Amino acid sequence: MSLFSDNIRALRVKHKISQEKVAESLMITRGRYVKYEDGTSEAPYEILKKIGQYYQISIDLLLSVDVRKIEVTDLLKLENNRLILPIQVDQMGENRIEVVTQKVKAGYLNGYADPEYIEQLQQISLPFLGVGKYRGFPVEGDSMPPHQDGDIIVGRYVEGLGEVLDGKTYIFITRSEGMVYKRLNKNNKNALVLASDNYFYPPYEVKASHILEIWEYQCSIARSDKRTEALESDTIKNMFVELKKDLAEVKNSIGLTN
Structure with a gap:
């Protein structure tokens, strides 16, 4: 059988x-x-x-x-007969939040729809988040300051593309890019443009058909108190203004004109 x-x-x-x-x-x-x-x-x-x-x-x-x-009654049912997600609660009745650590991250794309895999993930409880299905995901690289390697982004499960908003940040689980944390730059009908807060990394497009899950940013858990330098747009503009002044002074000192 x-x-x-x-x-x-x-x-x-x-x-x-x-x-x-x-x-x-x-x-x-x-x-x-x-x-x-x-x-x-x-x-x-x-x-x-x-x-x-x-x-x-x-x-x-x-x-x-x-x-x-598995206990089918403890699963979150989604519309149109799509995948369902396990909801676990602690002794006080609070939702348990599964955390996808770096150690198990590689297996998430294969196990995200498997309740047995999800139940084996580490769990935490954050009662202040309220109603919803939440999950924690690890941060990699420096594309989304001030978040750093080792930080955990806690996201709320988003059921459909119609719920995502331009300018907000999300964890995207995709067939093409894997697991990424990005800011939604533009919400097209058949694709999403994902952008990094670090301007060094250019935006890129992901087809809607390649998106497996979307988790909206709710809070983060940082593992480092390292100070980060925030490069706001006004700060960058001031830097170029000062550089222009310095260049003008150099030109004047050696007798050059525009």
């Missing part, structure tokens, strides 16, 4: 539903349904979709995760 067969049998037994009733809900015969449950026949996409909707669980989980090992 396949994992899918085990899953649909386990879900049916857990809900105390007969094979006849499930088949009727799927608008197929009981004999056809039995073949899916005993693994002698593979269900087509339309049947997979109907079963997912029937049990309110994503197709990804039905095909790739042993649902007998």
